[in-house]
Amino acid sequence: MEAAGRELARSVSRWTEGLERFTPAIPNLNIYRREGPSEPCVCMVEPSVALVVQGTKQALLGQDVYIYDIRRFLITSLDLPAMMNIVEASPERPYLGLVLKLDLQAMAEIMVQRRLPPPPAQPAERGMVVGHTTPALVEAFQRLVNLLDEPESIPVLAPLIQREIYYRLLMSDQGARLWQIASVGSQSHRVARAIDWLKDHYAKPLRIDDLAAHVQMSASSFHHHFRQLTAMSPLQFQKWLRLNEARRLMLAGEADVSSAAFQVGYESPSQFSREYSRLFGASPRRDVEGLREGLR
Template identity: 65%
Template sequence: MKPEHITQIDALHAALAPTIDRWTVGVEDRATPIPGLAFFRREVPTEACICLIEPSVVLVVQGAKQMWMGGVAYAYDKARFLITSLDLPASSQVLEASTDAPCLGLVLKLDLRMMAELIAHGGLPPPRERSDDKGMGIGTITPPLLEPFTRLLNLLDEPDAIATLAPLIQREIHYRLLMSDQAPRLWQIASAGSQSHRVARAIDWLKLNYAAPLRIDELAGRVQMSSSSLHHYFRQLTAMSPLQYQKWLRLNEAKRLMLNEDLDAASAAFQVGYESPSQFSREYSRLFGAPPKRDIAQLRREAVDATPARGASHRLS
């Protein structure tokens, strides 16, 4: 990268960081009045924490993080951004953070319909390279990508303009992403009829019907794929089979029900689709490292010991 671009990027990060810092004092995650935009703040490095990442672009303006998916680490910082084109089970980890220099960043949800419209009508040149067929990737930060983010965050000080101007700036951000080195990944998922697009439709169905019995042949038929093709491309993009993905959704929803709605393990298990509490307990222990009752008790102890700003949060988003 040219030295002048590095200087521009540093200046843009210096403009973004104070806004994120101001909005996240005393909290770890903060939604904003701009639809689809949220901020995060971490003041200590962390171990990997299980999460579900929606289609989004994640920028770090201070510090460093990495996302784990399928045993692969995707590290990102001020020079690299994370992009996900599907709803992906993963584990998030903070690498660089301190009280004096917290890890600060933002998450902007991607509008895949807007992406498809830009591809269809925007006159964009198709990418020359193929995607690596993963639902997650790391891109290179450039001044043209950061500049609209700066203008988007400036709207927080002009709330009456958000409804009119934010959609225009978000459209520009999507355009810049389609011109970035992550364009092949985004073209692949946004192109109707592609295998990636069909997998995305399968994921949408699983999210809405995670408690229902899963019949692979029926799911494949819904998205116009053969059962073998669905298995192949689903695993390629998410590092999981459809059944493993459903199991992940069920276990995390059960954890939320026990933690936030005080359900016991058996009730949570039945509500998310398990017929056997013992099977639920075994699979829960494999994913979270402890049986349900012990895990929830530990999380509640940690929440009591922590400050209100550091309370545990377990959700499917």
């Protein structure tokens, strides 16, 4: 395990020299490097597996903290608002990590094709979880990164290696979580469909009964499972989407405070400013000015 991890760390270090993020020609893969601890960053985490090969990182989802490093990977099984930060890194030993976006349809196909037995039924839990990294998983990622030295092979071999990674995850100690989200008709899969709807219609008024019916759940069951998986209610999730889109619009110079509020579905700019300040810790104008200053 340690030897495989060191080899992968050398490969990641080579491809990220002088960069904080490297997006290779391999679809759905991103590679990261940081040479010091970072402040918590609010972001939407896509369904993905995050593998750390050097250093330590943590994610905060609601009140839950997930710490992952060379021994532990992080699975995010559906789109989740979270706070992420690097907790262990230095110029001598930078944080090095890889994130592979999960193809849930491909995972469902593997479950059917390999006739994998379903895990025991489990109550709904958070959509984010830490699992134990195995040598087989590290070696599969190593083969994926090795393709960067033979780019002509990427279209043929990358999908095969990614399917192997999905298989390793399904067979891991946290495979049951992925089964829940990849199985069509499961409660987790229905919540994922609701999240997709919210992402596309965040600016519209939200009626919980209508959204629950859209994903074929009762309102009470929908609300319970949504909160269990995401650590927030559907209305809080919608608010998070609205405020982060407004932040993006203002930072890009596409809207001022009032117009951003209206564009994302707020009827009252004062209510927008209050909720924005609660989420980001500063008024919209001050927050955006601080972000722009940090980009200079």
